[in-house]
Amino acid sequence: MQITNPNTKMINPKILYYGFPVILLTTLNEDGTVNISPLSSSWALGDCIVLGIGLGGKAIENLERHPECVINIPDPSLWENVEQLAPYTGKNIVPDFKKQIGFTYRKDKFAISGLTPIESTTVIPTRIMECPIQIEAKVKHIRIPNYSPDFAIVETQTIHVHAHTDIIIKDHHIDPNKWSPLIYNFRHYFGLGNELGNNFRSEM
Numbered sequence: 001m002q003i004t005n006p007n008t009k010m011i012n013p014k015i016l017y018y019g020f021p022v023i024l025l026t027t028l029n030e031d032g033t034v035n036i037s038p039l040s041s042s043w044a045l046g047d048c049i050v051l052g053i054g055l056g057g058k059a060i061e062n063l064e065r066h067p068e069c070v071i072n073i074p075d076p077s078l079w080e081n082v083e084q085l086a087p088y089t090g091k092n093i094v095p096d097f098k099k100q101i102g103f104t105y106r107k108d109k110f111a112i113s114g115l116t117p118i119e120s121t122t123v124i125p126t127r128i129m130e131c132p133i134q135i136e137a138k139v140k141h142i143r144i145p146n147y148s149p150d151f152a153i154v155e156t157q158t159i160h161v162h163a164h165t166d167i168i169i170k171d172h173h174i175d176p177n178k179w180s181p182l183i184y185n186f187r188h189y190f191g192l193g194n195e196l197g198n199n200f201r202s203e204m
């Protein structure tokens with residue numbers, strides 16, 4: 001017997017941002033300056049972080065030319081800095097599809113967002129000082145899925161993880177009671193709610 005559920009309905013949403021941490025990706029421009037791109041499509045496992053990056057933006061252009069980046073992870077206190085970056089692209093000829101949705105060109109993303117560049121240890125793109133977690137990474141593979149040709153799936157390898165000292169516990173762990181990611185939830189910004197419990201393998 002088939003069970004029908006009166007609590008669900010099939011829908012056709014324009015976007016599927018069902019709650020992802022925001023990242024600020026820094027990449028190297030052709031003239032040696034650094035671009036910042038707000039993204040939310042990422043996942044991490046071991047030393048691999050995979051990013052979903054739209055074609056037609058500056059981030060993917062930069063990564064194809066110079067395969068290094070920093071994955072800077074802001075906390076909820078930085079949401080307005082992130083939103084200040086939101087209507088801008090580092091592409092100085094703004095693609096029509098971006099123009100139509102209100103994007104304009106802005107080269108100096110640090111100035112517009114009030115964020116501060118600091119040197120990385122191994123990669124050339126700078127880190128963002130205010131972000132509590134900063135991950136230096138190298139691009140290993142870029143793939144454009146044929147069923148979804150507007151985005152690239154970018155595989156990166158983590159080289160170094162930097163963390164603000166006030167969120168570090170026991171030398172090499174992030175204290176989940178001190179760290180909170182900024183969450184992009186269907187184009188609205190949220191922090192985390194209260195802790196619900198811990199996994200059996202958690203450090204504390």
Ligand SMILES: Cc1cc2nc3c(=O)[nH]c(=O)nc-3n(C[C@H](O)[C@H](O)[C@H](O)COP(=O)(O)O)c2cc1C
Pocket residue numbers: 022035036037038039040041042052053054055056057058059060082083086088089090091103184
């Ligand atoms: C919070 C937030 C999350 C976003 N997530 C993504 C994403 O996961 N992938 C993507 O391609 N664009 C995402 N965007 C849109 C990019 O920021 C936008 O394409 C921008 O042009 C990127 O800058 P760039 O062209 O200088 O690289 C997001 C924007 C915001 C504000």
